[in-house]
Amino acid sequence: MCPPKWNATQQFCYIFIAHSYTWSAASATCAALNARLPEVPSETENNFIANMLRTHGAHSGWLGMEDFATEGEFVWATSQELPEYTNWNSGEPNALVVGDEDEDCVEMIASSGKWNDERCEHSIHRFSVICQKE
Numbered sequence: 001m002c003p004p005k006w007n008a009t010q011q012f013c014y015i016f017i018a019h020s021y022t023w024s025a026a027s028a029t030c031a032a033l034n035a036r037l038p039e040v041p042s043e044t045e046n047n048f049i050a051n052m053l054r055t056h057g058a059h060s061g062w063l064g065m066e067d068f069a070t071e072g073e074f075v076w077a078t079s080q081e082l083p084e085y086t087n088w089n090s091g092e093p094n095a096l097v098v099g100d101e102d103e104d105c106v107e108m109i110a111s112s113g114k115w116n117d118e119r120c121e122h123s124i125h126r127f128s129v130i131c132q133k134e
């Protein structure tokens with residue numbers, strides 16, 4: 001059973017927060033709700049998250065995935081485990097370097113549900129956070 005205002009799948013509860021945050025601020029926002037940024041085990045969950053983003057008119061949303069420990073090796077943030085399921089956009093992750101920042105965090109693009117590594121401090125046009133919990 002999910003709390004009021006949370007949306008349920010068979011595996012998780014999700015809530016949409018209409019605010020643009022950096023990855024670390026988004027992660028802290030979810031942690032404050034005893035939740036986390038979405039970690040995606042399957043296409044079913046991926047589609048559900050993408051639909052939530054589109055329903056709310058969001059451009060994209062952060063996922064709980066980063067390559068802080070080893071550049072180019074993206075892992076789920078809470079478990080630090082390599083993903084079994086991925087849905088990278090064509091040519092991603094490309095680890096683009098912009099200024100002093102490499103792309104170490106992962107966003108889901110709402111229109112396609114595809115993933116892109118992005119600068120963690122980039123919050124422009126990231127009009128949303130989705131949090132996930134058991």
Ligand SMILES: [Ca+2]
Pocket residue numbers: 067071072095102103104105117
């Ligand atoms: Ca990187």
Ligand SMILES: [Ca+2]
Pocket residue numbers: 092093094095096103116117118
């Ligand atoms: Ca990228």
